[in-house]
Amino acid sequence: MSTIFTKIIEGDIPSYKIAENELFYAFLDINPITKGHVLVVSKKEEDYFFNLDDSTLASMVIFAKKVAKAMKKVINCKKIGLMIIGLEIPHAHIHLIPISKESDIYFNNSKKQFVPEQFKIIAESLKSAFEN
DSSP states (O other), X not given: XXXXXXXXXXXXXXXXXXXXXXSEEEEEXXXXXXXXXXXXXXXXXXXXXXGSOHHHHHHHHHHHHHHHHHHHHHSOOSEEEXXXXXXXXXXXXXXXXXXXXXXXXXXXXXXXXXXXXXXXHHHHHHHHHOOO
């Protein structure tokens, strides 16, 4: 059975894509804790991030770094926080979250609400800032 992330990667579920290569897919979280909250997902279905082989894990972090650099260019924040939780969806992924204070990355914060047009604007600005 495919995870929701595999369905997003395959285009069965729409997403606000930021970047992709042969191994990874980055898109906006539709329940963001801050504006510009991005998920970086392995195209290989693996439940636990640290079960990824060393090469894939290292490449995923490097891909996430490129996405984070694009985010920093576009989103007004001090840093891009990185969090790996992996309990909510059994598919290896990284949360990239624009932060200006430590509490910005708390998942118990209220989720931000955006309409589709706002998501599209955020995604397009991040996509245009992304450098392969």
